[in-house]
Amino acid sequence: MSCHRLLGLVALDLALGVATLEQGQFWHITDHHFDPTYWSEMRSCNDKVPVRGIYGDYWCDSPWRLVNDSVAAMANVKRDVDFILWTGDNVAHIKNQFLNQSLNLEITEKITDALKAEFPGVPVYGIMGNHDWFPANQFPVQQAFLYNATAELWRDWIGDNQQIENFKKGGFYTIRTTKGLRIVGLNTVFYYAADKLTTNLTDPAGQFAWLEEVLQNATNVGEKVMLTAHVPPGIKVPGKVQWFYERFNTKFLDLVQKYADIIPGMYFGHDHADGLKLLLKKDGTPGIPMFIAPSVTPWRYKSGTESDDPHNPAVRLVKYDQKTGEALDFIQYYMNLTESNEANASSWKVAYDASKAYQVKDLSAASVSMAVKQMSKDKYVLDKYIRFNTVLANGNTTVNECDATCRAEYICSFTHHEGEKFNSCVTGLMKGVLIG
Numbered sequence: 001m002s003c004h005r006l007l008g009l010v011a012l013d014l015a016l017g018v019a020t021l022e023q024g025q026f027w028h029i030t031d032h033h034f035d036p037t038y039w040s041e042m043r044s045c046n047d048k049v050p051v052r053g054i055y056g057d058y059w060c061d062s063p064w065r066l067v068n069d070s071v072a073a074m075a076n077v078k079r080d081v082d083f084i085l086w087t088g089d090n091v092a093h094i095k096n097q098f099l100n101q102s103l104n105l106e107i108t109e110k111i112t113d114a115l116k117a118e119f120p121g122v123p124v125y126g127i128m129g130n131h132d133w134f135p136a137n138q139f140p141v142q143q144a145f146l147y148n149a150t151a152e153l154w155r156d157w158i159g160d161n162q163q164i165e166n167f168k169k170g171g172f173y174t175i176r177t178t179k180g181l182r183i184v185g186l187n188t189v190f191y192y193a194a195d196k197l198t199t200n201l202t203d204p205a206g207q208f209a210w211l212e213e214v215l216q217n218a219t220n221v222g223e224k225v226m227l228t229a230h231v232p233p234g235i236k237v238p239g240k241v242q243w244f245y246e247r248f249n250t251k252f253l254d255l256v257q258k259y260a261d262i263i264p265g266m267y268f269g270h271d272h273a274d275g276l277k278l279l280l281k282k283d284g285t286p287g288i289p290m291f292i293a294p295s296v297t298p299w300r301y302k303s304g305t306e307s308d309d310p311h312n313p314a315v316r317l318v319k320y321d322q323k324t325g326e327a328l329d330f331i332q333y334y335m336n337l338t339e340s341n342e343a344n345a346s347s348w349k350v351a352y353d354a355s356k357a358y359q360v361k362d363l364s365a366a367s368v369s370m371a372v373k374q375m376s377k378d379k380y381v382l383d384k385y386i387r388f389n390t391v392l393a394n395g396n397t398t399v400n401e402c403d404a405t406c407r408a409e410y411i412c413s414f415t416h417h418e419g420e421k422f423n424s425c426v427t428g429l430m431k432g433v434l435i436g
């Protein structure tokens with residue numbers, strides 16, 4: 001394009017008074033949990049599996065075929081994305097006695113290679129999950145083998161030397177896209193109550209201070225910041241689990257809330273279920289949407305007689321504004337595990353399109369706020385969310401089994417991210433239900 005023509009277009013934009021929307025796309029993938037023993041010792045399986053499906057089983061973590069097939073399915077749908085957010089938990093739910101540092105690294109390396117092969121030239125912004133460390137969950141606040149090795153493995157994607165150094169200190173870093181959007185990868189496993197090395201610390205590896213500095217600098221130069229991390233803050237429902245230590249949950253939420261105007265979205269994994277939340281600003285207006293992507297692994301949590309619902313393997317394609325980082329929409333793809341195993345061939349389909357499902361024009365904080373309000377008052381819309389939560393694996397069973405308390409918990413989890421506030425929200429709604 002000639003210089004004159006370019007200037008002409010800019011002039012036209014200015015004359016019309018419209019900002020040109022530059023729409024891009026990226027994948028958000030998470031929680032692959034590859035189990036190399038799926039065809040042998042089945043170390044991740046949580047229950048008896050008489051016949052193993054070639055793509056996996058709801059009681060087990062992913063065989064390699066499933067991981068590889070998910071990467072191929074992504075490339076089939078859209079290979080030329082701007083980047084890929086990869087929010088960790090590459091290693092299966094296998095007891096520490098059967099794992100070691102090199103095995104964990106090998107698993108991360110295998111998925112890294114698969115992504116590089118299918119997406120040449122596409123940067124992948126990866127973050128380690130609690131299962132990627134050895135021993136699981138115990139992320140230290142100083143240099144260690146797995147930080148160093150993972151930083152080196154992802155050197156091409158992270159790029160900048162200073163950021164490689166940050167990763168080696170604690171698994172966090174920031175990069176700036178060619179369009180000027182800042183992406184921050186955080187290690188929130190430090191705040192996860194299962195990390196016993198951070199129990200008595202106030203700011204593990206200085207990550208909070210670093211994040212505040214990054215956000216302040218971004219404010220000063222007019223950048224928008226997309227945050228990505230493995231463990232999400234807030235309360236996961238069903239189950240009412242707060243993953244973070246109480247004080248870290250509050251500290252994290254307070255810090256990002258202060259910079260809500262420059263944070264268009266936060267992207268997490270770890271829950272395995274599909275989740276949507278909204279952090280409100282101090283004055284109660286919409287602040288930051290939180291997108292929790294469902295996992296690739298279909299593995300069901302089980303402890304004694306308690307277990308989570310089954311869910312299908314999933315990958316998510318996000319449409320976003322390349323300059324502001326605002327999410328415009330996402331398309332949730334999934335594999336019907338039962339069908340694929342029966343057919344001996346994988347079938348990846350669209351589970352839903354977020355803007356259509358929630359009837360909003362985009363996924364800005366204001367639109368997510370409208371979606372959340374709709375779900376809170378319209379049983380039909382909340383039913384959809386509950387089906388999406390298990391990636392359509394449990395049909396209507398989950399919806400039918402969700403009583404008034406269960407519904408109140410879903411509704412309160414959208415905007416109440418601290419234990420006490422969440423509980424009083426549920427109590428309030430239940431009283432309303434009883435009186436009404």
Ligand SMILES: [Zn+2]
Pocket residue numbers: 031033089129131270271272295
């Ligand atoms: Zn996980």
Ligand SMILES: [Zn+2]
Pocket residue numbers: 089129130131230269270271
């Ligand atoms: Zn996790």
